[in-house]
Amino acid sequence: MxxxxxxxxxxxAQKFEQNNFSLYLVxxxxxxxxxxxxxxxxxxxxxxxxxxxxxxxxxxxxxxxFGTVGLSTDLGIIExxxxxxxxxxxxxxxxxxxxxxxxxxxxxxxxxxxxxAMAIKINNVIASExxxxxxxxxxxxxxxxxxxxxxxxxxxxxxxQEDALRIMxxxxxxxxxxLEIESKTLLAISNKKELLKEIAWERIRDELFKLLATENxxxxxxxxxxxxxxxxxxxxLTKCFGIVQEGPKHDRVYxxxxxxxxxLKYCPSTDPLVKFATLLHDIGKVDTYKVASxxxxxxxxxxxVGANIAKGISRRFNLSNEQANKIYRLIRxxxxxxxxxxxxxxxRRFIKNVGLENVDDMMTLRVGDRLGGGTVKAVSWxxxxxxxxxxxxxxxxxxxxxxxxxxxxxxxxLNIKPGPKVGELLIKLFDEVLIDDSxxxxxxxxxxxxELNLD
Numbered sequence: 001m002x003x004x005x006x007x008x009x010x011x012x013a014q015k016f017e018q019n020n021f022s023l024y025l026v027x028x029x030x031x032x033x034x035x036x037x038x039x040x041x042x043x044x045x046x047x048x049x050x051x052x053x054x055x056x057x058x059x060x061x062x063x064x065x066f067g068t069v070g071l072s073t074d075l076g077i078i079e080x081x082x083x084x085x086x087x088x089x090x091x092x093x094x095x096x097x098x099x100x101x102x103x104x105x106x107x108x109x110x111x112x113x114x115x116x117a118m119a120i121k122i123n124n125v126i127a128s129e130x131x132x133x134x135x136x137x138x139x140x141x142x143x144x145x146x147x148x149x150x151x152x153x154x155x156x157x158x159x160x161q162e163d164a165l166r167i168m169x170x171x172x173x174x175x176x177x178x179l180e181i182e183s184k185t186l187l188a189i190s191n192k193k194e195l196l197k198e199i200a201w202e203r204i205r206d207e208l209f210k211l212l213a214t215e216n217x218x219x220x221x222x223x224x225x226x227x228x229x230x231x232x233x234x235x236x237l238t239k240c241f242g243i244v245q246e247g248p249k250h251d252r253v254y255x256x257x258x259x260x261x262x263x264l265k266y267c268p269s270t271d272p273l274v275k276f277a278t279l280l281h282d283i284g285k286v287d288t289y290k291v292a293s294x295x296x297x298x299x300x301x302x303x304x305v306g307a308n309i310a311k312g313i314s315r316r317f318n319l320s321n322e323q324a325n326k327i328y329r330l331i332r333x334x335x336x337x338x339x340x341x342x343x344x345x346x347x348r349r350f351i352k353n354v355g356l357e358n359v360d361d362m363m364t365l366r367v368g369d370r371l372g373g374g375t376v377k378a379v380s381w382x383x384x385x386x387x388x389x390x391x392x393x394x395x396x397x398x399x400x401x402x403x404x405x406x407x408x409x410x411x412x413x414l415n416i417k418p419g420p421k422v423g424e425l426l427i428k429l430f431d432e433v434l435i436d437d438s439x440x441x442x443x444x445x446x447x448x449x450x451e452l453n454l455d
Contacts, residue, residue: 002125002127002128002129002131003033003120003125003126003128003131005122005125005126006075008073008074008075008078009042009075009122010122010126012071012078012122013122013123013126014123015056015057016046016048016056017123019048019052019055019056021046021047021048021052021056022046022047022104022121022123023044023046023080023121023122023123024044024045024046024083024104024119024120024121024122024136025042025043025044025119025120025122026043026044026045026107026108026118026119026120027043027111027116027117027118027119028041028043028116029041029042029043029044030118030119030120030135031115031116031118031141031145033120034118034132034135034142034145035145035177042075042078043079044078044079044080044081045080045081045082045083045104045107045119046080046081046082046083047082047083047101047102047104048082049067049082049100050062050067050068050069050082053069053080053082054069057069057071059071059072060080066081066084066098067081067082067084067098067100068080068081068082069081082100083100083101083102083103083104083106083107084098084099084100084101084107084110085098085099085100085101085106085107085109085110104119104121104136105136105138107119108136108138108139108153109138109139109153109154110153111153112152112153112159112163112166112169112170113141113150113151113152113153113166113169113170113173113185114139114140114141114144114151114152114153115141115144115145115150115151115173115177115179116141117137117138117139117141117153118135118136118137118141118142119135119136120134120135120136121134121136139153139154144182145179148178148179148180149179149180149181149182150170150173150174150177150179150180150181150182150185151182151184151185152166152170152182152184152185152188156184156185156187156188157188157191157192159188160188160189160191160192160195161192161195164192164195164196164198164199165196165199165203165204165207167189167192167193167195167196167227167229168196168203168204168207168208168211168229169207170185170189171189171211171220171223171224171227171229172207172210172211172214172220174216174219174220174223175211175214175215175216175217175219175220175223176210176211176214176216178216181223186223186227189227189229190227190228190229193227193228193229193232194232196229196232196233197232201316201317201318202317202318204233204317205317205318205319208233208276208317209272209273209276210272212264212272212275212276212279213270213272213275217264217265217272217275218261218262218264218265221261221264221279222261225238225261234280234313236280236283236286236309236312236313237257237260237279237280237283238257239257239283239286240255240256240257240260240282240283240285240286241255241256241257241258242255242257243255243256243257243285243286243289244256244297245259245285245297245299246296246297247291247292247294247295247296247297248294248295248296249294249296250296250297252373252374254373254374256282256285256286259282259372259373260278260279260280260281260282260283260372261279261372262371262372262373263278263279263281263282263365263368263369263371263372263373264278264279264368264372265368265372266367266368266371266372266378267364267365267367267368267372268364268367268368268378269361269364269365269368271361273323273326273327274330274361274364274365276327277310277326277327277330277331277361277365278330278364278365278368278369280306280309280310280313280327280331281303281306281330281331281334281365281369282299282302282306283306283309283310283331284299284301284302284303284304284305284306284307284308284309284331285299285302285306287302287305287309288300288301288302288305303331303332303333303334303335304332306331306332307328307329307331307332310324310327310328310331311324311328313327314327314328326355326358326361329353329354329355329358329362330354330358330361330362330365332353333350333353333354333362334362334365334366334369336350336353336354336362338380338382338383338385338386339382340382340385342386342389344392344393344437345434345435345436347386347389347390347392347393348393348434348435348437349434350390351390351393352434356394359390363383363387366383367379399430400426400427400430402440403426403429403430403433403440403445404440404441404442404445405429405442405445405446405449406426407422407423407426409442409446409449410422410425410426410449413446413449413450414449414450414453425449425452425453428452429445429448429449429452432448433445
């Protein structure tokens with residue numbers, strides 16, 4: 001069967017051929033074709049230099065020092081990089097020197113894993129019925145892919161010494177593609193994990209979140225722990241192992257670290273941020289661990305302590321304020337109580353604390369928490385009823401903007417100018433309406449404005 005290439009790719013390859021250059025599909029693009037996965041990003045390399053590419057493709061642009069030229073197409077931005085060989089990696093991330101080459105094997109030799117070190121010369125397969133026979137594969141990546149193996153190109157220690165972020169990429173690819181890391185490569189991860197200290201937290205975060213977004217996130221996190229990598233990037237989490245919840249009042253005895261891992265495993269969310277919060281939801285139990293007089297282990301206020309610890313983690317990973325706030329809320333309020341007699345006011349307080357936009361995510365965290373603690377059923381009948389109660393009160397006021405008066409009404413009533421006092425009064429009124437929505441009428445609220453102003 002012929003390789004079904006988009007028309008733009010075929011035309012692009014023909015332009016290079018007409019100018020006596022070759023265009024190769026390379027790396028993850030070849031790997032994904034072999035796995036019958038849709039190509040989201042087309043990755044190309046060529047023996048043309050950046051300057052030569054700009055002549056072939058006058059509408060393209062080059063704004064980096066790595067030999068990459070960008071081209072805007074109907075398929076999105078296509079990047080084509082000159083085949084290169086690299087010098088030593090002095091900062092464990094970037095090569096000290098880059099040189100061009102016209103040998104595809106030299107370019108593939110600098111890549112991270114064998115499954116990413118394959119190439120296909122486009123013009124050789126445009127009309128070929130057996131495109132797989134044209135795969136350039138000097139490191140047996142095809143064989144490793146068929147055997148479900150992730151293996152470093154050449155010496156694994158050297159590959160991670162060159163670029164320590166490859167440690168995270170190996171584990172991420174393992175989870176993403178459901179592959180096993182080859183034993184020497186796995187040992188090299190353990191040997192070289194300390195080099196991650198030289199890598200920017202943003203890059204580690206990005207790889208971690210890509211891992212969490214996979215269906216095998218649990219297995220990936222286990223690999224990070226077993227290699228000692230997790231203790232470097234999330235020491236707050238690894239401290240949870242060995243902390244055991246037990247006692248005569250506890251039906252189940254479990255290690256808090258294992259519980260966090262299993263909660264991630266069973267969390268039904270596909271959002272890596274929610275899965276991250278689920279993984280971290282009980283990290284406050286280390287600092288709140290106590291043994292009561294009756295022999296029961298307690299963790300009072302662990303959700304408060306854990307949420308504050310999560311703030312520090314969010315700063316370390318340079319998360320946005322919005323992301324950090326979401327994680328904080330999910331951890332801070334994950335211990336919400338559920339009973340069949342909850343009032344509208346208590347439900348509204350829950351929504352206010354969690355944030356209306358986070359309610360569904362909180363429910364998925366709770367599912368992971370339940371199943372990760374050994375409960376057989378994902379959702380209790382009380383949880384189902386609570387979810388119904390939330391839907392019932394959704395039409396009632398949840399934000400200050402739902403009040404029947406606004407800041408201008410307050411300023412007119414008190415004859416004051418804009419300032420912090422207006423906001424403070426609105427918050428006080430909102431808190432009252434949150435408890436009793438019958439008070440949300442302009443007559444009552446304006447009367448309360450005058451009373452509060454006298455307090």
